[in-house]
Structure formats: structure tokens, C-alpha cells
Amino acid sequence: MKTYQHLFFDLDHTLWDYDRNVQESLSELFLHYKLENLGVLSPQHFIDAFYAVNFKLWAAYDKGELQKEELRTTRFPRIFAHAGVADALIPEEFEIDFMHRTSTKPHLFPHTIEILDYLKPKYKLYVITNGFDESQAKKMNSSGLNDYFELVITSETTGHKKPDPRIFHYALEQAGASKENSLMIGDNPISDIKGAHGAGIDQVFFNPLGKSVDIIPTYTISHLRELEGIL
Numbered sequence: 001m002k003t004y005q006h007l008f009f010d011l012d013h014t015l016w017d018y019d020r021n022v023q024e025s026l027s028e029l030f031l032h033y034k035l036e037n038l039g040v041l042s043p044q045h046f047i048d049a050f051y052a053v054n055f056k057l058w059a060a061y062d063k064g065e066l067q068k069e070e071l072r073t074t075r076f077p078r079i080f081a082h083a084g085v086a087d088a089l090i091p092e093e094f095e096i097d098f099m100h101r102t103s104t105k106p107h108l109f110p111h112t113i114e115i116l117d118y119l120k121p122k123y124k125l126y127v128i129t130n131g132f133d134e135s136q137a138k139k140m141n142s143s144g145l146n147d148y149f150e151l152v153i154t155s156e157t158t159g160h161k162k163p164d165p166r167i168f169h170y171a172l173e174q175a176g177a178s179k180e181n182s183l184m185i186g187d188n189p190i191s192d193i194k195g196a197h198g199a200g201i202d203q204v205f206f207n208p209l210g211k212s213v214d215i216i217p218t219y220t221i222s223h224l225r226e227l228e229g230i231l
């Protein structure tokens, strides 16, 4: 077994519970803006519309087909259209309100803090994320993650998104780490696992829902506490 010294974590869906934080925010927005009066059937209907649209937009963003500003300005118009609401009825500042609520939600995956407390004295910890600087910083802050990590490397700062090996090379350089003594932990088979593999870094695939995937990661876990058996 290799001796790892540097651990690189993905943030969304790995430590920060994206689904819970987003769904809670969308449910609040449904009530706050009385979306049932605009024709949205229920909070769940709104959440379903969000997932149907947002996933495709992020996939386009990941491929470089869409820029950040375009993603932000077209997201909710498309989501509302998907939910059957006319453009003119969309509340102003909806995107800003959504971003603020979501990025200040504190929910983490079970055992995140316990495992970070376990790892922190033994390893140097970092985050590598494809999210945007400002929102990722707010998420780290509101969920109490900041003190655990030496560095947060975002695709926005780096100019390259996972799985591009350049973001991993940049991270290693910033950390003063080598690919041999580093380990990437993340939930995304492509961006985290294939990405790290392509950069020569061992990987832990965090797969809480037991999705079937066509990758062979160095390790696979379904709970974060299983890292104690590896590290």
C-alpha cells in the first residue's frame, strides 16, 4: 500500500450534501415566492424541473459549451419554462436568492466532520472543485469546513475543469505534493476518478448510492467512515 500524505477531496456530493442543500433551498423559495400562484404544482415539481434542466446545463458547462454567466442567467428561465411558468412571471433576483440560500446551507454528508477530525492530524487536506470560487467559499464557510483544508482549488481559478489533468497538476504543484503520495476522493466517476487516474493519482470513489459504473478505482467506499480502513 502506498504511503499517502496529501488528500484531495471533491466538495459537492462528496462532503457537502448538494442534494439536501439544494432541495431545502428550492422548497423555501417555493413558499417565499408563492410559486403555486404562478402555476408550479408543488415543491417537488419545482425540484424535478430544477434537476431536469440544471444537470444538462452543467454538462454543457463542463464541456465548455456554456460560460458561467450564461449558465447563471438562463438557468431559472429554463427551469420555470420546464415547470410551465411564463418568462414574465419569474420573480426578479431569483437566481441570486437561490445562490445565496444554497451556498449558506450547512448540511454535510454523514460523518464528514468525524472523518476530517480523524484525517487532519495525519494528512494534509485540500479541496479540488469544479464549482465557482465565490459559492464554493461560502459553502465551505457555512458548513464549517474551512479550518480542515490547506487550500481550495477551483476550476474557476485554475482555468481547467476536472477531469482535465491540468487542474490536478496545478493542485499537486500548489500543495507541494507528488502524484505518488496523493489520493483523490470524490463521487464523480468521470471528473474525479478518471480525472485523477489520468493524472497518475490514486482514487477513492465515494459511491453512497451504489451506482454501477464502468471504472476501476483504486478504492471504492459507500460511507466516508470507510476511509479509516484505507488511511
Ligand SMILES: [Mg+2]
Pocket (backbone or CB within 6 Å): 010, 011, 012, 013, 014, 186, 187, 188
Ligand atoms: Mg462531486
